[in-house]
Amino acid sequence: MITVLIYFLFSLYALICVYPFYSIVINTISANDISAKGDVIFYPINIQFHNYVDAFKIPGLWDAAVVSVGRTVIGTTLTVGASAFLGFMFTQEDMWRRKLWYRYTVLTMFFNAGVIPWYLTMRSLHLTNNFLAYILPTIVAPFFIILVKTFVESTPKELQHAASIDGAGTMTLFFKIMLPICKPILATVAIFAAVDQWNSFQDTLLLVTESKLYSLQFILYNYINQASSISSMVNLQNAGSTAIASLATKQTTTSIRMTVTIIVVAPILLVYPIFQRFFVKGIMIGAVKG
Numbered sequence: 001m002i003t004v005l006i007y008f009l010f011s012l013y014a015l016i017c018v019y020p021f022y023s024i025v026i027n028t029i030s031a032n033d034i035s036a037k038g039d040v041i042f043y044p045i046n047i048q049f050h051n052y053v054d055a056f057k058i059p060g061l062w063d064a065a066v067v068s069v070g071r072t073v074i075g076t077t078l079t080v081g082a083s084a085f086l087g088f089m090f091t092q093e094d095m096w097r098r099k100l101w102y103r104y105t106v107l108t109m110f111f112n113a114g115v116i117p118w119y120l121t122m123r124s125l126h127l128t129n130n131f132l133a134y135i136l137p138t139i140v141a142p143f144f145i146i147l148v149k150t151f152v153e154s155t156p157k158e159l160q161h162a163a164s165i166d167g168a169g170t171m172t173l174f175f176k177i178m179l180p181i182c183k184p185i186l187a188t189v190a191i192f193a194a195v196d197q198w199n200s201f202q203d204t205l206l207l208v209t210e211s212k213l214y215s216l217q218f219i220l221y222n223y224i225n226q227a228s229s230i231s232s233m234v235n236l237q238n239a240g241s242t243a244i245a246s247l248a249t250k251q252t253t254t255s256i257r258m259t260v261t262i263i264v265v266a267p268i269l270l271v272y273p274i275f276q277r278f279f280v281k282g283i284m285i286g287a288v289k290g
Contacts, residue, residue: 021265028052028259036252051259058260060211060219068216069267071134072197079193080186082139087148088174088182102149109142119206133207134215138197144189151185152178191272198268220264224257 027035031046039045055061089095090102112118127133155178163177179186201217208214 024258024261028255028262032252032255035258036254051255052263055256055259055263058219058223060214061216061263063212064214064216064219067131067134067213068198071131071215072194075135075138075197076190076193078135078139079141079144080190083141083144083148083189084179084182084186085174086140087145088152088178089170090145090149091152092170105140105142105145115206122207128207129210129213130207131213133203134197134200137203138193141193144192147189148182148185151182155181195268216264220260223260 023041026042026044027040028051029047029049030040030044031048032051034040034045086105090098090105092098095101122128122133122137127136159177159181160173163173168177199217201215201221204213204215204218205221208218
C-alpha cells in the first residue's frame with residue numbers, strides 16, 4: 001500500500017511538472033481563436049500547424065538560431081575543458097600557490113561588482129558587439145571547478161601515484177588518467193553549461209546592438225514584448241495571399257508567444273537524453289566528499 005501511494009504521489013508530481021509544457025504544445029497546434037479564449041486545456045482542438053510555419057518566417061530567427069547554437073557549442077566546450085583542467089590542477093599538491101589560487105577562484109562566487117562595472121569592463125575589452133562576449137566571460141566557472149575538484153578528490157589517489165611512478169607528467173595524468181575517469185562529472189558540467197548558454201539573453205541585451213549577433217533567447221524576449229504588433233504584421237502578410245484569413249490560423253498574441261517558446265525550448269531538451277546516464281552519478285559524486 002505504501003509503495004502504491006509513493007508511486008501515485010510521484011506520478012502526480014511528474015504530471016504537475018510536465019503539464020505546463022504540454023499545455024503550451026497543445027495550444028500552439030490548436031485553432032488560434034479557441035486558444036486565445038483559453039479553451040484549450042487537456043487536448044488540442046482543430047489541429048493546425050500554421051503557427052510554426054509563420055514563426056519560421058519571422059525575420060532574424062534563423063540567424064539567431066545559428067548564434068545560439070554557436071555560443072552553446074563553443075562556450076560549453078571551453079567551459080568543460082577549463083573546469084576539467086583547473087579542477088584537476090587544484091588537487092595537485094605540487095601546484096605553485098594552489099590554495100591561494102583556489103580560494104581566489106572561489107571568492108569570485110560571492111562578490112560581484114555589479115552590472116555597470118561589468119559593462120565598463122566588457123566595453124574596455126572591446127567585447128561589445130563581439131561574439132566573444134558570449135564565450136570568454138563563461139570559460140572559468142567556479143561552481144563547475146568545485147564540482148570537478150571534488151570528483152577528482154573522490155577517486156583513488158593510487159591511480160595517480162602509480163602513473164607518476166611510471167614516469168607520467170602532469171599533462172599525461174590529466175589527459176590519459178583523470179580525463180576518462182571524469183566523464184560523469186564532465187557530462188554534468190556540460191548539461192549545466194549548455195543550459196546556461198542557451199538560456200542567456202541578458203548579455204545580448206546589454207552588450208549587443210547588431211542584429212546579426214542576436215541570440216534566439218533575445219529574439220524570444222523581444223517577441224514576447226512585441227507579440228501584438230508581430231501578430232498583426234504576420235496576419236497582414238497572410239491576408240495578402242488569401243482573400244479572407246481564417247480565424248483558426250489568424251495569429252494572436254498568445255499563439256506568437258507560445259510558438260516561439262516551443263521553438264526556443266525544444267532544442268535544449270535534446271541535450272538531456274544524451275547525457276542523462278552520466279548526470280545522476282556525476283552530480284552525486286561531485287557534490288559529496290568522503
